[in-house]
Amino acid sequence: xxxxxxxxxxxxxxxxxxxxxxxxxxxxxxxxxxxxxxxxxxxxxxxxxxxxxxxxxxxxxxxxxxxxxxxxxxxxxxxxxxxxxxxxxxxxxxxxxxxxxxxxxxxxxxxxxxxxxxxxxxxxxxxxxxxxxxxxxxxxxx
Amino acid sequence: xxxxxxxxxxxxxxxxxxxxxxxxxxxxxxxxxxxxxxxxxxxxxxxxxxxxxxxxxxxxxxxxxxxxxxxxxxxxxxxxxxxxxxxxxxxxxxxxxxxxxxxxxxxxxxxxxxxxxxxxxxxxxxxxxxxxxxxxxxxxxx
DNA sequence: TTGCTCACTTGTTTTTTGCAAGTAAGAAGA
DNA sequence: TCTTCTTACTTGCAAAAAACAAGTGAGCAA
Numbered sequence: 163x164x165x166x167x168x169x170x171x172x173x174x175x176x177x178x179x180x181x182x183x184x185x186x187x188x189x190x191x192x193x194x195x196x197x198x199x200x201x202x203x204x205x206x207x208x209x210x211x212x213x214x215x216x217x218x219x220x221x222x223x224x225x226x227x228x229x230x231x232x233x234x235x236x237x238x239x240x241x242x243x244x245x246x247x248x249x250x251x252x253x254x255x256x257x258x259x260x261x262x263x264x265x266x267x268x269x270x271x272x273x274x275x276x277x278x279x280x281x282x283x284x285x286x287x288x289x290x291x292x293x294x295x296x297x298x299x300x301x302x303x304x
Numbered sequence: 305x306x307x308x309x310x311x312x313x314x315x316x317x318x319x320x321x322x323x324x325x326x327x328x329x330x331x332x333x334x335x336x337x338x339x340x341x342x343x344x345x346x347x348x349x350x351x352x353x354x355x356x357x358x359x360x361x362x363x364x365x366x367x368x369x370x371x372x373x374x375x376x377x378x379x380x381x382x383x384x385x386x387x388x389x390x391x392x393x394x395x396x397x398x399x400x401x402x403x404x405x406x407x408x409x410x411x412x413x414x415x416x417x418x419x420x421x422x423x424x425x426x427x428x429x430x431x432x433x434x435x436x437x438x439x440x441x442x443x444x445x446x
Numbered sequence: 447t448t449g450c451t452c453a454c455t456t457g458t459t460t461t462t463t464g465c466a467a468g469t470a471a472g473a474a475g476a
Numbered sequence: 477t478c479t480t481c482t483t484a485c486t487t488g489c490a491a492a493a494a495a496c497a498a499g500t501g502a503g504c505a506a
Contacts, residue, residue: 239483262394
C-alpha cells in the first residue's frame with residue numbers, strides 16, 4: 163500500500179502524505195461527483211486507473227476511515243463503496259481542484275455555472291452534494 | 305521530469321496531473337508561507353526533499369510558468385525563485401490542504417487563529433499573504 | 447591558488463506504478 | 477449438476493520514479 167507516513171508536523175505536508183498522488187482523490191471525485199459505488203465503475207473512469215492501483219487505494223481509504231465497503235445484497239459478488247463523514251470532509255478540497263483546474267485551462271469540461279456556485283455559494287453547494295450523495299442521486303460535475 | 309500529461313477532460317484530474325505528487329505543492333508552500341527563495345532553503349525543509357527531485361520540480365514549475373528564477377545579484381552563485389501570478393493562484397489550494405490536514409489531526413503545528421481566518425476571512429487573508437510575499441516578508445504558518 | 451559555497455548532475459538502489467494475466471466466489475442458464 | 481459469466485480482486489514482471497550518495501563546475505573569499 164502507498165506510504166502515508168508523516169514526514170513533518172506541517173498539516174499541508176500531512177495532507178500530501180495521504181493524498182499526494184494521482185489517483186486517490188479521483189476515487190473520492192467518482193463517489194462524490196459521479197455517484198460511483200462499485201469497483202468496475204471506478205475502473206471504467208476516463209483516466210484508466212490500473213486494477214491493482216485501484217484495489218490498493220480503496221484499501222488505504224477504507225483502512226484510514228474515508229470510506230466503507232459492504233456486500234451489495236442485490237448481487238453478492240459486488241461490493242458497495244460509500245464515503246464516511248471523514249471522506250465527505252474531502253469534498254471541499256476536491257472542489258477547489260475543480261476550480262483551479264478550470265481556471266488553469268478553461269477548455270476543460272465542467273457543468274455550466276458550477277464555478278460560480280463553488281465560489282459564491284460554497285457552503286450551500288457542498289450541503290447539496292452531501293444530500294444528493296445520501297439519496298444515491300449524485301450529479302456529474304465533470 | 306514528472307509526467308504532466310492530460311489523462312482526461314476533467315479539471316480535477318487535470319489538477320492532479322500537475323500537482324498530484326508529494327513534493328510540488330510543498331515548494332509552493334515554502335515560497336508562499338515560509339518566504340523561502342533559494343535552492344538550499346527548499347532542500348532544508350523538514351520533509352527532506354532529495355536534491356534531484358527538487359531540481360526536477362523547480363524545472364517543471366518554471367517550465368509551466370508557476371515560478372521564475374533569476375540570478376541573485378548579492379551572490380551570483382545563487383538563484384532567487386519567486387512565484388508568478390499563476391503560482392500565486394495555487395495559494396487557495398494549499399490553504400485548503402492546511403485546513404484539511406489540521407482537521408484530520410489537530411495535534412499538528414499551526415499558528416493560532418489561522419484556521420478561523422482561512423474559513424471566515426479567506427479572501428482578505430489570501431490578499432495579505434500575497435502582499436507579504438511581494439514585500440519579501442512572508443509569515444511562517446506551519 | 448587553495449578552499450569554500452552553491453546549484454545543480456550523475457549513477458545506483460529501492461520503491462512504486464503500469465500492464466497482462468490469473469483466480470476464487472457467487473450467479474445464471476442448460 | 478455442469479458450464480459459463482461476472483465481479484473483485486491477486487500475482488508477476490517490466491518500466492518509471494524516488495531516494496541516496498557522490499560528483500561537478502561556476503563564482504566568491506583569503
